[in-house]
Every structure is written in structure tokens, then in C-alpha cells.
Amino acid sequence: MSPLQILQEKFGHTSFKFEQERIINAILDKRDALVLMPTAGGKSLCYQVPALIFGGLTVVISPLIALMKDQVDSLISNGIQAAYLNSSQPRYEQERILQRVQLQSLKLLYLAPESIYLKRLNNLNVSLIAIDEAHCISQWGHDFRPEYRMLSDLKAMLPDVPVIALTATADEITQRDIIERLALRNPEVFISSFNRTNIRYLIEPKKNSYSRVVEFLRRHNEDSGIIYCLSRVATEALATHLRENGFHALPYHAGMDRAMRSRNQEKFLNDEVRIIVATVAFGMGIDKPNVRFVIHMDLPKNIESYYQETGRAGRDGLPSEALLLFSFADVVKLRKLVEIEGNARVSEVFITKLQQMATYGALHTCRRKYILNYFGEEAPEHCGNCDVCLSNPERSEGTELAQKALTAIAGLRQRFGSGYVVDFLRGSRAGKIKAQHRTLTTYGIGAGISRDTWHAILNDLIAQGYIEQSTGEYPTLKLTRRSASVIRGKEKVMIAPCT
Template structure:
């Protein structure tokens, strides 16, 4: 057994640290004593030290099982740098050539290697098992141990075979299992599967007090992303997206707007991925836009923000990814964009999975939805998920919900009613069913159990589903009820819940905010902290100018610029043709034809009123639609039928008309006469054209009322409006 002095000497000599962090010392001592050890420690807590130091101090070679090649390489490089010899640490995985594998085995057999990193897939190969049996194995470290559990966020079937392989390599080999994210259920699974029920468990708090958590409604997300990154210029950040396509799109948009950003996903070449990782670590790039393939093992302490473009599939994933921010204890901002559409997409992905997997996936995803929709302290929710009770006063306003104005209600009577009903129903139903009964929903699952005949059926309708969902969420967080996840998320009363039924007391609950509601329920597209309000004085001046120009040119005002374009000018104050072209609905054609007087007016207004222009907030959009735009223009020039153009691109006829409208509204001239002459009589054409020439407002509905909906179809009016805008406005 190593002495305490020896432990500190090794820490100092090898890693250059004077002190251990948290429970590292106790963990290392436990391993050196030959005991099974289970470490649950959040990202940034110093997990790798827990097996690296004892491996260096023990006789033989420690086997470290790790799921990611990038993670292995990173750690091996660090150990070699500390140890001054390449033989001290090796990895064995599919990325090595035959001669490299031979060299690794030679070093291990010669006793030079203290840590051997192995992928779970390589570990189960018979020749590797035979080779490892020839060596003295000091202990086995199972990193990212949550991969063992189907309830974990990153389940890997190969991890299930680890126990069997260890038994084949040798007898009584101590195991240390480590994870940064494990709910009580996952912890149980890990210990059971690795047969380490007598292990000493070390569990650190999951609270990262320096991280600020925020969930935003997903509206104008690309614009918000660019604005956020610009406000944190020069700082390192990670943006997570669910799909590779979205990763490429976001990285391109950021680059277009002058941000040093790079994409990272599994579809890229291994060398490109490695280079990207190095550029991020060396600060040659500020932002990495990535799928969740990025970040495990990226030991960058000064990542200042982590943004989720899409909500992740699980709370573990969310916790682990946000945990990559502020690992040095400094600023760490975690923003997630939430929309019900994204959740629908994730639910669709699960449809093809086996029933058991789908059930588990649905429950895991439900936690994410509840987290995003709840108005309770974010920190309290995250920590509760990992089996840790937390008083929200300790959040110190480090989440959006604690900073927001909260609508509270007295929950005593409501909680009593709900708990009584749950008890009467035998505690055999989930939250969805409980709310359906209280709301009196006429749905099959309620009828199936004949719960529509209960006295309590519909008794909570007047309070609305939002209240009952808020109540259930907080009753869970405050431990009045618990969720039995082994039994499909059925809700059970806890001892505290039963006690409340016997001795009710006054209790305040917080009402969830409907998705996308801001504190004052304004439907502003951007959060208050990032965008200026619409300048109404300038808007009026621009409308007056538009009227004047329209009169001079004998055109309706909407042909010059449409209202949304003028409104955008009032928040971005463009003062050059290039800037004006970035305003939506203003292409090059429009900017050149009508832009000059508008630019002049805005420039003078900015000077006269000493306005601080948000110059970098004019968001250049990625040219992801430009290929389609060019395709449409080319084929209209070739006089192709519009329905054929739509079909060739998998679009509907309505879609193609919308795309053509956007092209024309932005100032590009299109000659559609060849098509319009085929489908609309000349007389009708003249009548619609004359109507638009004198129209006050740009509305197809108004046109149909004026012209007579029986005589004209919407399509005819739409086509003529396109012809009119193209010929007179461009």
C-alpha cells in the first residue's frame, strides 16, 4: 500500500499538481487498495486522474476501456508529454496498422506500458483477449460507464460484454467504473452489469455553479445564433445540431458573417476532423458547429458558451454537452433552442425502433420536454434528474427561470386533489393519464379504464392543463411523487406525498410559461438582450419616402419595398447598397433600382439622432437557396412548364410559385409570359394588371374580393401579381 506522501510525490512529479481535486485522493487510495471503485463525477471534475495516477503507481498495465478514438488519442498524447516516453501509454483500436499494433504489444509485454487504452470492440476480439492474458493487469478502468445501460444516453451493446472479457483475462482484477452522467437507474445498471455490487461509490455533486442555463423559443434561430456569437466575439464556443446538414448550414452562415467557425461531424474525413479539433484547441477557430460526435475528450477549459440549435434527445446528453462550457470555473453560458417541431422529429426517429427501446426513448425524451417547458429553476431540475436535491435559492439567478418574473399559484388544494386521485387509482398511471382524467379528456385510454365514470373526471378542467402539468412537474421535483421508470413512468406517492394527504399545508407552485412566451408575452422574434426595438419614427419616414417614390414612378408603394423590408431597415439601419442587399426581400435588383434615396435618408437619420448602429447585426444568410433560385431562373428562361420545374425538384406547384414570388420580390426580373399566356385569357390578364396598378395594398385576398372570386382563381391572381412585380418593380 502506497503511503500518503508517495501519493502526493507522484502527483507532483508526474502531473505537476500540489493538491487533489474533490474526492480524487480517496478514490485513488481505494483503487490502490485493490477495491472495486465506482466514480460518478461531473465533466470537469478530474475523472481521468482517478485512474491515470494509480496506473502509474501500480505494478503491471492498467487497461482503460474508452468508447471514442479521439478521446484515447488525446489522453495518450497528454500522458506521453507528462511521462517523457512514448511507451508509457498506448491505445489499441481500429485506427492502427499491423506494424503499429505489433509495436504496442511489444511495449506492453516488455512492461514499459502503464496504461493501455482499448475500444470495447477491440477488447472483445479473441486474439486481444489472448494477448492480455499474458500480461499482469493492475486494474481495468471502464470510462463512460453509462454506455452499459439502455437507460443511459449513449447505450453501446459491446459494453455489456466487458464483465465477461475481464473474467477471461484474469481472476480478481479490480475494476474502476467512471461516468459523468448517471441517473440512479443507470448507476444501478452499471453496478449490476459489471458485477461490482460491493464497490465503494464516490459521487460528487452535479452542480456547476458557474454555468448559466437558458432555453429560448426557436424562432429566428440563425439570426439569434449569429447575434449571440458576435456579442461574444473572440471567445470559444460550441454549437450542437442534430443533423450533419444543419451543422454545415450553421457553420456556413457564421463564416459568411465574419465568424471563425468550422463544422465537425462523422461524415467528414478523419484527418479533417482531427485538424478541426486541433484548430479549436489552438484557438485558430472560435466556434465549432458539431453533431454530438464532437466534444468527448476535448479538454478545453475555456469554452465560454455551448448552444444547442436543437434540443438534445436526453437530459444526460444535455448535461454532458453543456458541461463542456466553463470547465476552468469561469463564465459558461448554455443556451438551448426549443420547438415542438423538433421534438416531433425526434419522436418520429423512434418509430422504427423495437417496442422496448421506443418506450425507454420516449420516457427519456419526455424529461427533456418537461425541462424545456417548465418555469422552475433549471439547475434544480437538472440536479433532481441525477438524484440530487437542490434548493433553488442556491442558483443565484444563474438560469433564465430564476431571473424571470414568475406567476405563482397556491397549490395546496390542487395537490391534495391530484394525490388523492392518484392514490384512489392505485398509483398505476403516468402524468399524461392523470391530466387527461382531471381535464375530462374524451380519449381512448381514459375510456379503456372507465375513468370517464369517476367523480374526479373533468374536475380540474377550469384550471387548464398548464396548471396540472406545472403541478406534476413540481410535485416530482419536491419529492411528493416519484416516477417509476422501470414501469413506463408510472407515478407513485412518496412518504412525503402520503404525509401531505394526512396533513395538508399551504404550498406555492410556479405556473409553466407557454412555449415561446416572454415575460411580457410580446411576440418579438428576438430576445430583449440582443435586438433593438423597431424604430417607429424612422419607419414612418421610410413609408413617406416610399409613397413619394411610388408617386414619381406611378407605381403602388408595395412594388418599391414591402412592409417587412422597411421594418427590418428600422432595426438594422443599412447605409450602403451592400448592407441594403442583406435586408430580406431586397435583392441586388431592388437595391440598385430603388435603394439610393432610402440609404440616404437612413444615413442622415442615423447621424442626426446619433444612433449606434448594430452594424454586425445585419445577418448575411447562407446561400443555401441560391442553387434552387438559379435552377428556377434558368428553366424559366428555357420556357419550361412550371409544374415540370416543381416536379423535378420534388416541390408542389404552390411551393414553386412561392419561390418565384420571393425571387421577383427581391428584385430579379422573370419573364413568365410564355406560361401565363397559356393559362390566362388576355382580357383577364389586363383586368388583374390594371387592378394591381391602382391597388392600395398588396393582397391577393383583397384582389379576389375586388375582381370577384367566382371569375378568378387564386393561382391566376398570384401569377399576374408576379408578372406585375417583375415588370414594374425590377
């Protein structure tokens, strides 16, 4: 059968979407491929359809036992011969599946990245290798897993077998790392749109956060949702408080007893409980279509994590919301967590990613455009479905404030980050302000304006292109070509309201 016939007869879909058809054709031509496709975009079909056309076995590398089981159960229900091998199975069951592999009665076999069976693949009739959640192989990815590094030998072991690496989120540096680590040969790179149009992106200040969350949940009284917290303690505490206030919420984190964790997850998936309060340990492979909202109580460490976690809402295509409670204090706290002692190069990348996440949180321009641009996708100035676009904040004359900020950066010779610049503008008496800087005429010209307001102004000026922020472990503020005309009073600057 043709790919389209298989899609229709085996999977019940009438047509391909995104880049599925082109990806499948590349695989059938035995080309390696890197596939970036948003959550619920249909990544699995990109290797499942070719698996039913190739004569041999398709091996799928998957990081989670639950994810393997769900995929295999779904394939079997469609009449497709599939199985998985992992540590949860008794030995006799593993042997039975291996016999089916030897008899070539299986079309798809799911394995964990650390599986001992990967070393035996050169003895099998393998037609295709699919690596799901491929960002896990990269140290730059948001969910690096050391066991994925074992996959780097697959191409050397089976040089003529095409490899397809799939992920929902990977920036350019992560994409390059995936290709290099897996030794993909001149791979076709397919990037589908990252635009989840049904998700409304919302950000609120992280003040009175519990009250804000309760108010949000009451507006979504009948809806199912996920609330992400940074720590296990916060997860347990929030779930308890919500139950005390009448919300049916359960916790989920890696420190819980495995049986209880699984039980809570099953209750959520089966709509027996409406809200799951979780650390980032919850989510990968969760295929629950009717999640109507995702709330982040704390700032994620990077845009990739944020995008993937918010993408667990609205998998059914219906309107959904993603709420982030934002505070600059989170940036300071997370910076200590992302720094890798003794590894300046890795720390620099992680700190830059954190700063990009912080910039997103403080935006006064379209949030969707920022996300799409981050992943290299063009976007209109206004999406009409984020808090900024919906509120359409009326900008006001801010030339004088902009001039103060720009002249302060110039006076500091563009060598300092936003925190130092804000303290300098406010005339801080803190010891960290250098003595020579206290003698500058611009020192303290922004006194009387709060720290948060100055941070918001600086971020707005960055978004408008009047300031650039360097990358690296210690990002500094730089002037741009547009800065000079503002400083000289030849260009007016309009700024968004600073709350």
C-alpha cells in the first residue's frame, strides 16, 4: 500500500498534516532525518507509516515505559504487530518477544535508550531506527539524559539503516548537537510550525500568587489542568492548599512513592481528578487531549521547557490557556541552579537561555511572536491571542526615561548587566556600585522609580531594538544604532505601561 493508503486504512486519518508526507518519503528513500514537530503534531506517524512499508523491523527508542506502553497498545488496537522490551517485564515475557523478533513477526519494537538489546541490532533485520524525544541526547536540550549518549554508536553499527530523530522542541544549537551526536548523514531537517494557535499565553506578576491561581481555577471550574512548581515541597504544599479550598488536586513529583505517583497520574488521565500539581518530572508522553490550562507557578529555565510544558494544553485543538506567574526574583534564584560549577561553557549557554526566558516574562510585545522567533519562525507583530495583544496596552511618551536608561548604559561603557544598570539609575548606596561610577552625572538620575519599573522599561527598550543584550555567562546591555537618535532627542520613544 502507499503511505496515504496506510494512513487511511491503518490509522484512520484522511490526509497528512504538517510535513508528514515529505518526512515519510525521505525515510522511504533511506535518508536520515531530524524532525521538529509541535506536541500533538503527529510525529509518531512519521516512522510508523514507513515501518509498515519496509520489509524489516523498525526499532523505536523511547525514554519512558508508560509512553512505550501507550504507543504499543494503540498500534495493536489498529491491528499492527508491535511490542516493547523494558525492565518492567518478567524475563519470560522478554524472551517471548525476542522470539517474535527472530521470527520476523513484529513490525515495530520499542526499546529504552539504555537497553542491552540495542547492542544486538546488527544481528536483526532492521529497516529503520526512530529516536523519539531526541533532544534528550543534547547537553543543550532542556531534558538531557546521559543514557541517550549510548545511541551515538547506532549509525556505526548499522550504517545503511536510516535514522529519524524526532522532538517537539530544539533551538539551533540543540539541533546541531542532535545531528552530531547521532552521526546523522546529510540529514533532511523538517521543521513544522511551532505556532499553537489555540493556546492563549498569559503572564501575571507573581504577587499574591496563590490568590491569583485560585481566581484562575474558579474561572476554569469544570476544566482539567496542570500546575507546575519548581520544588517538590511547593508541589505538595500547593496541592494540599487547593484541596482545603475545595479543588480536587493531587501532587506528582519524583520524590513520591512510585505506586502513588502512578496512581495520581492515572486518576488525572482518567478524569477522576481535575488538577495535577507537579514538578517537571510530570509530562513527557502524557497524551491527555482535554487539558484546558497549564499554570507555571515558577519561571521555567528556558523557552524550550516552557513551550513543551504549555504544549500539553489543548492537544485536541480546542481553546486553552497557559498562565505564567512572573517575578525577577525567580531569575536570580534560577541562575544559581543553572550554573554548572567548573564548566563555564555550558553555564554560559544555560544562563543565556534563562535570560531569554526572563525577557519573555517581561515583554510588552506579542508573546507568541517572541516564541516563534526564538525557534526561527517568522510571525506577525500581533497574534490576537496573548495577554499583550488582547490588552493592547496604550503606549505613552517615554523618551525622557529612555534617554536616562541609554545614557546610563553609555556612561557605564556598555559593560554591565540590567541589574547593575537599574541600581546605578536608582542611585543605590549598595557596595557593589563602584566608586568611580558614583561620580558620573547619570548616577541616580532614575531615583524615585521602582526597581521593577526600571527592569520593565529596559526589557521594553530591548524588545523595541533600542538596547541589545549580549549572550554569555554575564549578559551586558549594549546600545544599538537606534540609541544615538534617542539620546540626541531626534527620535521619540513610546513605552508600554509598567505595572
